[in-house]
Amino acid sequence: MGGAGHHEWDGQQQRRARGATRGAGPGRRGAHPDTVTRMTSDVSGWAEVGDGVFVRRYEPVDVSVGAIVGPTGVTIVDTRNSPEEGDEILRDVVAEFRRPVVAAINTHAHYDHTFGNERFAAHGVGIYGHVLVPRHFEQHEAPRLAAVQADPTREPDKNWAGVHLTPPTVLVDAPLTIDPGERMIELLPIDPGHTDTDLAVHVPDAGVWFLGDVIEESGAPMFGSGSFPLGWPAALRSVLGRIGDGDVIVPGHGAVVDRAFGERQADRLEQVASFVRRAHDSGATVAGAELPAELLGLWPDASLRSALRAGYAALSAEG
Numbered sequence: 510m511g512g513a514g515h516h517e518w519d520g521q522q523q524r525r526a527r528g529a530t531r532g533a534g535p536g537r538r539g540a541h542p543d544t545v546t547r548m549t550s551d552v553s554g555w556a557e558v559g560d561g562v563f564v565r566r567y568e569p570v571d572v573s574v575g576a577i578v579g580p581t582g583v584t585i586v587d588t589r590n591s592p593e594e595g596d597e598i599l600r601d602v603v604a605e606f607r608r609p610v611v612a613a614i615n616t617h618a619h620y621d622h623t624f625g626n627e628r629f630a631a632h633g634v635g636i637y638g639h640v641l642v643p644r645h646f647e648q649h650e651a652p653r654l655a656a657v658q659a660d661p662t663r664e665p666d667k668n669w670a671g672v673h674l675t676p677p678t679v680l681v682d683a684p685l686t687i688d689p690g691e692r693m694i695e696l697l698p699i700d701p702g703h704t705d706t707d708l709a710v711h712v713p714d715a716g717v718w719f720l721g722d723v724i725e726e727s728g729a730p731m732f733g734s735g736s737f738p739l740g741w742p743a744a745l746r747s748v749l750g751r752i753g754d755g756d757v758i759v760p761g762h763g764a765v766v767d768r769a770f771g772e773r774q775a776d777r778l779e780q781v782a783s784f785v786r787r788a789h790d791s792g793a794t795v796a797g798a799e800l801p802a803e804l805l806g807l808w809p810d811a812s813l814r815s816a817l818r819a820g821y822a823a824l825s826a827e828g
């Protein structure tokens with residue numbers, strides 16, 4: 510799983526099922542973190558990626574959870590797939606850092622980053638998220654959750670029964686600086702890309718950025734479930750413009766990366782956006798469009814069809 514030291518996701522997408530099968534298959538990525546754990550010798554699973562900023566990669570779906578440790582408390586970035594998994598974060602953080610959890614942040618609305626919210630809210634922990642998360646829940650996560658709750662045999666390896674959608678308690682619609690646990694954190698809404706709920710989390714004194722799935726390292730960035738493939742490259746480049754050469758970027762899934770990695774990913778996303786525009790201009794249907802071999806080397810067929818579907822919807826809305 511994931512040869513140590515890989516810094517590109519080329520050819521890595523087979524490591525998990527995404528696109529149409531998102532959440533349905535085993536979807537496991539590398540169970541053993543590579544680059545991140547090599548940055549420290551901590552055997553607890555938490556890797557320090559910047560001064561007092563830690564990341565732990567949790568299964569299932571190898572989701573990166575951040576812990577921003579301040580003098581009087583810890584802020585968590587992303588809450589995993591279920592209330593039980595959210596509880597596990599709370600236990601792990603208190604055991605490791607011996608400080609209370611004082612805030613949580615959602616990098617975007619997708620289930621693997623928000624379905625643990627319920628437990629944080631139950632403990633009275635404020636949850637920050639993009640202002641459009643509630644709308645995304647309504648349009649995407651709620652119907653999907655209802656379908657799997659109605660028929661658990663669709664995803665027998667998961668326990669969706671106990672999930673109650675819990676939106677952030679503080680909705681962010683403009684850049685916002687907060688200091689939970691007496692540690693300064695900047696929240697920056699990102700233009701629509703992976704979703705229209707993407708929120709960058711910046712810890713200025715540590716030079717660390719959490720970008721959610723706007724960047725992925727362990728697999729190809731995912732199209733579908735509310736993505737904006739045409740705007741994504743520019744949205745990513747815009748946030749990269751604020752990131753320094755020496756800063757650390759924590760992707761939603763995979764090992765930490767740098768700005769140069771992000772720029773290469775923006776180039777790949779641009780190739781997809783151009784393909785979608787060309788296919789639309791040629792009159793090809795979503796099902797009938799011929800997928801370029803160079804893109805099929807990077808993304809599964811289903812993911813590229815999702816990009817076509819979302820891109821076509823945006824182009825026809827433009828008229």
Ligand SMILES: [Zn+2]
Binds near residue numbers: 622
């Ligand atoms: Zn994700």
